Amino acid sequence: MVKIIDQRHLPFDFVIEELSTVKGIVSAIKDMHLRGAPLIGVAAAYGVYFAALDTPDDVRFDSHVYDAGELLKTARPTAVNLSWAVDIQLENLTKGKSKSDKIEILLDQAHKLAAEDIERCRNIGKSGLPLIENIAQGKNGEPVNILTHCNAGWLACVDYGTATSPIYMAHDQGIHVHVWVDETRPRNQGARLTAWELQEHGVPHTVITDNTGGHLMQNNKVDLVFVGTDRTARNGDVANKIGTYLKALAAFDNNIPFYVAAPSSSIDWDCHDGLNCIEIEKRDADEVKYVEGSINNRISRVLIAPIESDAINYAFDVTPSRLVTGLITERGICQAIEKSMLNLFPEFR
Amino acid sequence: MVKIIDQRHLPFDFVIEELSTVKGIVSAIKDMHLRGAPLIGVAAAYGVYFAALDTPDDVRFDSHVYDAGELLKTARPTAVNLSWAVDIQLENLTKGKSKSDKIEILLDQAHKLAAEDIERCRNIGKSGLPLIENIAQGKNGEPVNILTHCNAGWLACVDYGTATSPIYMAHDQGIHVHVWVDETRPRNQGARLTAWELQEHGVPHTVITDNTGGHLMQNNKVDLVFVGTDRTARNGDVANKIGTYLKALAAFDNNIPFYVAAPSSSIDWDCHDGLNCIEIEKRDADEVKYVEGSINNRISRVLIAPIESDAINYAFDVTPSRLVTGLITERGICQAIEKSMLNLFPEFR
Numbered sequence: 001m002v003k004i005i006d007q008r009h010l011p012f013d014f015v016i017e018e019l020s021t022v023k024g025i026v027s028a029i030k031d032m033h034l035r036g037a038p039l040i041g042v043a044a045a046y047g048v049y050f051a052a053l054d055t056p057d058d059v060r061f062d063s064h065v066y067d068a069g070e071l072l073k074t075a076r077p078t079a080v081n082l083s084w085a086v087d088i089q090l091e092n093l094t095k096g097k098s099k100s101d102k103i104e105i106l107l108d109q110a111h112k113l114a115a116e117d118i119e120r121c122r123n124i125g126k127s128g129l130p131l132i133e134n135i136a137q138g139k140n141g142e143p144v145n146i147l148t149h150c151n152a153g154w155l156a157c158v159d160y161g162t163a164t165s166p167i168y169m170a171h172d173q174g175i176h177v178h179v180w181v182d183e184t185r186p187r188n189q190g191a192r193l194t195a196w197e198l199q200e201h202g203v204p205h206t207v208i209t210d211n212t213g214g215h216l217m218q219n220n221k222v223d224l225v226f227v228g229t230d231r232t233a234r235n236g237d238v239a240n241k242i243g244t245y246l247k248a249l250a251a252f253d254n255n256i257p258f259y260v261a262a263p264s265s266s267i268d269w270d271c272h273d274g275l276n277c278i279e280i281e282k283r284d285a286d287e288v289k290y291v292e293g294s295i296n297n298r299i300s301r302v303l304i305a306p307i308e309s310d311a312i313n314y315a316f317d318v319t320p321s322r323l324v325t326g327l328i329t330e331r332g333i334c335q336a337i338e339k340s341m342l343n344l345f346p347e348f349r
Numbered sequence: 350m351v352k353i354i355d356q357r358h359l360p361f362d363f364v365i366e367e368l369s370t371v372k373g374i375v376s377a378i379k380d381m382h383l384r385g386a387p388l389i390g391v392a393a394a395y396g397v398y399f400a401a402l403d404t405p406d407d408v409r410f411d412s413h414v415y416d417a418g419e420l421l422k423t424a425r426p427t428a429v430n431l432s433w434a435v436d437i438q439l440e441n442l443t444k445g446k447s448k449s450d451k452i453e454i455l456l457d458q459a460h461k462l463a464a465e466d467i468e469r470c471r472n473i474g475k476s477g478l479p480l481i482e483n484i485a486q487g488k489n490g491e492p493v494n495i496l497t498h499c500n501a502g503w504l505a506c507v508d509y510g511t512a513t514s515p516i517y518m519a520h521d522q523g524i525h526v527h528v529w530v531d532e533t534r535p536r537n538q539g540a541r542l543t544a545w546e547l548q549e550h551g552v553p554h555t556v557i558t559d560n561t562g563g564h565l566m567q568n569n570k571v572d573l574v575f576v577g578t579d580r581t582a583r584n585g586d587v588a589n590k591i592g593t594y595l596k597a598l599a600a601f602d603n604n605i606p607f608y609v610a611a612p613s614s615s616i617d618w619d620c621h622d623g624l625n626c627i628e629i630e631k632r633d634a635d636e637v638k639y640v641e642g643s644i645n646n647r648i649s650r651v652l653i654a655p656i657e658s659d660a661i662n663y664a665f666d667v668t669p670s671r672l673v674t675g676l677i678t679e680r681g682i683c684q685a686i687e688k689s690m691l692n693l694f695p696e697f698r
Contacts, residue, residue, distance in 0.1 A: 011655040183637070183653065185534060185558040191638075191654035199655045207660040209534040209637055210559045211592025215666035218594070218624065243560025245567070249598040275567065288532070288558055289540075291640040293651025302642025302651050304532065305540035306360040306548045311556040317564035 002046050006033045007155060011196035012294040019043075022051035022068045029075040029082070032187070036156020037230045037266050038117050041081030044072045045110040048089035052103045061099050065106075066090060077279040078239055078316045079230040080268040085113055114158050120263040121160035123330035128166030128226070128261065129173075131333075135223045136175045143178035143204065144170070145223045147213050150184045150241035151193035152228025152261060162261035163226040164197065166328070171203045179205040180216060184241060186287040186313060210243050214250040225251045225258045226328075232260065232267045234348075236321030236336030237274020242314050248323035260319075260336070262327040267341070269348045274318050285311040351395050355382045356504060360545035361643040368392075371400040371417045378424040378431070381536070385505020386579045386615050387466050390430030393421045394459040397438035401452045410448050414455075415439060426628040427588055427665045428579040429617040434462055463507050469612040470509035472679035477515030477575070477610065478522075480682075484572045485524045492527035492553065493519070494572045496562055499533045499590035500542035501577025501610060511610035512575040513546065515677070520552045528554040529565060533590060535636040535662060559592050563599040574600045574607045575677075581609065581616045583697075585670030585685030586623020591663050597672035609668075609685070611676040616690070618697045623667050634660040 001020040008031075009015040017033060019025055025047030028034050034043055051068030055061050069086045076082060092109055096102030135144045152163035160168065170177050179198055184190035191207050198205040208216070216222050225247055231239040238244070238260050251258035271277040288311040290301040305311065324336035334340040342349050350369040357380075358364040366382060368374055374396030377383050383392055400417030404410050418435045425431060441458055445451030484493045501512035509517065519526050528547055533539035540556050547554040557565070565571050574596055580588040587593070587609045600607035620626040637660040639650040654660065673685035683689040691698050 012652075181658075183534070185532070185560060188653050191658075195654050195658040199657055205658060207637055207654045207658050209591065209662075211534060211590075211595065211666075212661070212663055214594040214598070215591060215629070215663050218667070241560075242558065242564060245563040246560065246595040246599060249563070249602055250595055253598055280564070288556055291642060291651060291653065293640060293653040295649060295651055300644060300649070300651055302640060302644055302649055303361075304537050304640065304642040305544050305556045308548055309530075309540075309544040309554060309556050312561070313558075314561055314564050317560075318567070 004028060004034050004043070005155065007035060007193060008033055009299065011192055012297055012299060020050060021054060022047045022072065025050065026071055026075050035189070036151060037079035037081040037228065038121070038157040038162065038263060040076065040079050041085035041265055042110070042114045042117055042158055044082050045085045045089050045113045047072045048086060049103070049106040049110050052106050061102070062093050065093060076281055078281045079266070081265045084265055088113065117157055117265070118159045120265065120330040121157050121162055121165050124162055124261050124263060124328050125160055125165030125169040127330065127332050128259065128328040129169045131224060131257070131259065132166055132170040132175060132177065141176060143176040145178050145180060145221055147180040147182070147216065147222045147225045147247065148194060149182040149190060149227050149244050149247055151189040153194050153197040155193050155197060156228060162228045162263055165261065167203065167226065168201060171201065177203060179203060180213065180222060181205050181207045182210050182213060182243065182247070183207055184243065185210055189241070213247050217250045217254040217256055222256055225256060227260055229260050229262045229266045230316055231271065231274070231278050232262045232327065233271040233274030233277065234269050234338050234341070235273055236324060236327070236338065236341065238262070238319045238324060238336070239274060239278045239280070239316050240319065242317050245317045245319045248319040252323045257325040258323060260324055260327050262329055264329060264345060275320060278318055280317070281315040283313045283315050285313050288313045353377065353383050353392070354504065356384060356542060357382055358648065360541055361646055361648060369399060370403060371396045371421065374399065375420060375424045384538070385500060386428035386430040386577065387470070387506040387511065387612060389425065389428050390434035390614055391459070391463045391466055391507055393431050394434045394438050394462045396421045397435060398452070398455040398459050401455050410451070411442050414442060425630055427630045430614045433614055437462065466506055466614070467508045469614065469679040470506050470511060470514050473511055473610050473612060473677050474509055474514030474518040476679065476681050477608065477677040478518045480573060480606070480608065481515055481519040481524060481526060490525060492525045494527050494529060494570055496529040496531070496565065496571045496574045496596065497543060498531040498539065498576050498593050498596055500538040502543050502546040504542050504546060505577060511577045511612060514610065516552065516575065517550060520550065526552060528552060529562065529571060530554050530556045531559050531562060531592065531596070532556055533592065534559055538590070562596050566599045566603040566605055571605055574605060576609055578609050578611045578615045579665055580620065580623070580627050581611045581676065582620040582623030582626065583618050583687050583690070584622055585673060585676070585687065585690065587611070587668045587673060587685070588623060588627045588629070588665050589668065591666050594666045594668045597668040601672045606674040607672060609673055609676050611678055613678060613694060624669060627667055629666070630664040632662045632664050634662050637662045
């Protein structure tokens with residue numbers, strides 16, 4: 001059994017959900033009880049383990065687990081961490097001899113993936129911290145203003161977060177940081193999750209609509225942009241939450257560094273051209289036509305458009321590498337180009 | 350007495366409000382019962398008339414009306430149509446001789462401004478229509494996809510709208526148009542007003558989050574962008590609803606024509622540098638932290654962020670002229686540069 005925070009209730013309620021079946025993990029990913037590329041990967045790894053544990057006696061063990069892995073991969077299409085983690089698990093099936101051996105290996109591997117994710121995020125913090133420190137030096141105690149989109153915080157990972165990791169580290173070292181939090185429609189992961197995380201950690205922040213970042217950048221109110229990634233292509237193109245591309249354009253137009261916190265688990269080395277090879281998830285149009293929030297501490301949703309109007313809901317977009325100042329990885333910062341990425345990760349040459 | 354549509358109830362309810370005092374007009378503008386740069390101008394013109402009508406006997410008529418004009422101008426700072434219309438009215442005070450003369454002139458002028466606004470919008474339609482026709486020719490019956498932000502429709506004017514005027518005209522001529530409607534947070538004028546207008550008129554449209562336009566443009570799903578303007582500077586910079594700048598960047602990055610429907614009443618010939626001279630309205634942060642919509646046909650609002658989190662609410666941004674393909678005016682299309690604008694409006698040389 002794993003315990004997750006059912007993020008659908010945040011920031012209004014803190015609900016722990018217990019999951020112990022692959023089916024439970026699949027719906028938790030699909031319906032976004034949990035989300036965030038790194039966390040999806042780790043959850044899926046446990047999902048494979050649950051499938052193994054639940055294999056009926058009259059069914060071939062390996063093929064049952066393979067099928068479960070394929071099912072997990074279809075839960076959401078864009079974040080590569082999902083198939084990456086499932087594939088690592090499925091390779092384990094060739095390692096153990098008995099069924100019980102394999103089950104033990106799968107559990108160990110899931111634990112290991114969770115631990116490694118924490119370590120990667122911590123190291124992303126270390127890699128990104130100097131970017132904030134350098135700007136802080138020229139600020140005479142004025143806050144370093146960092147804009148972020150969606151939630152690439154610890155809620156999206158196991159701990160620390162990706163884009164937030166250097167921010168927490170800087171804050172904990174006494175550097176004055178302030179975060180502009182894009183609300184991130186349609187599901188408002190920025191307003192609901194990132195703002196909550198920052199609030200809990202005591203990091204000064206201001207929630208803004210997704211429309212606002214450009215204006216702030218034009219008026220020297222943003223020093224850095226940090227975002228996460230759901231899939232980074234070998235050419236440095238970055239798929240992330242819908243709207244990221246617009247912020248990258250604005251950062252480029254205003255000479256503001258735009259960094260993507262990219263753990264290696266989110267790099268798809270087989271994708272050579274992000275703009276053309278990454279599948280963009282299309283979700284229910286009702287997420288656009290209705291906005292969910294709280295009325296007197298009860299989660300409710302309001303209709304914000306004519307009921308007859310069509311709506312469409314693309315969940316991600318792709319930011320071309322030319323707009324990305326750098327990728328912050330667990331091994332350091334590199335340019336968003338293949339050659340520079342391979343310098344840090346030569347094993348993928 | 351004037352009748353307005355109290356737009357705060359749309360698209361869920363159609364409420365007519367009767368206004369007959371300058372105070373009523375000021376709050377209707379401030380609290381956005383009515384909004385849209387051209388409509389604000391016309392409403393303010395009637396406001397000056399109401400002030401004149403209501404002048405107490407023991408008060409100097411002219412100075413009472415001047416004071417009312419100044420009050421009207423402060424209702425909202427960004428749309429220039431407001432001060433433009435008020436100034437036209439205040440000049441009238443020098444024309445009439447008696448109090449009753451002046452009141453009659455003010456009423457006539459308000460009617461004239463309303464009629465001229467309709468005419469300007471109709472002519473913007475004529476000016477912009479060929480842009481749609483040209484694209485339609487290459488489309489073999491496939492729809493011409495036009496993206497718009499906020500509401501620059503007839504609800505924002507007296508009739509036709511600015512950005513929507515060419516769209517309605519094209520649709521009425523049997524050209525297959527389809528409109529991408531940015532929801533336009535925080536007040537969702539796109540989802541609530543533009544979608545409603547288009548729905549009522551039978552124009553195919555799809556509501557999208559403000560984050561989505563860039564992705565659509567990258568994927569050849571947008572042929573044209575049409576937006577309105579609250580203040581166009583002499584150098585072609587355009588203040589419009591917050592987020593317009595981000596769409597202009599995306600259009601530029603994808604070689605998509607980005608046109609601003611700019612009636613001459615929205616051009617501030619005294620402002621030589623839009624990025625530096627246009628005051629950007631800051632509204633209540635609660636418009637960001639709460640989203641208003643309908644639950645079972647009752648307007649309600651949901652909290653979408655931690656109650657403790659700060660939020661900030663800039664209502665407009667400025668799109669630099671370099672990103673504007675052209676201005677669609679009532680006298681034709683010009684480039685967003687002073688020289689070209691003055692060719693159409695030589696009286697401001």
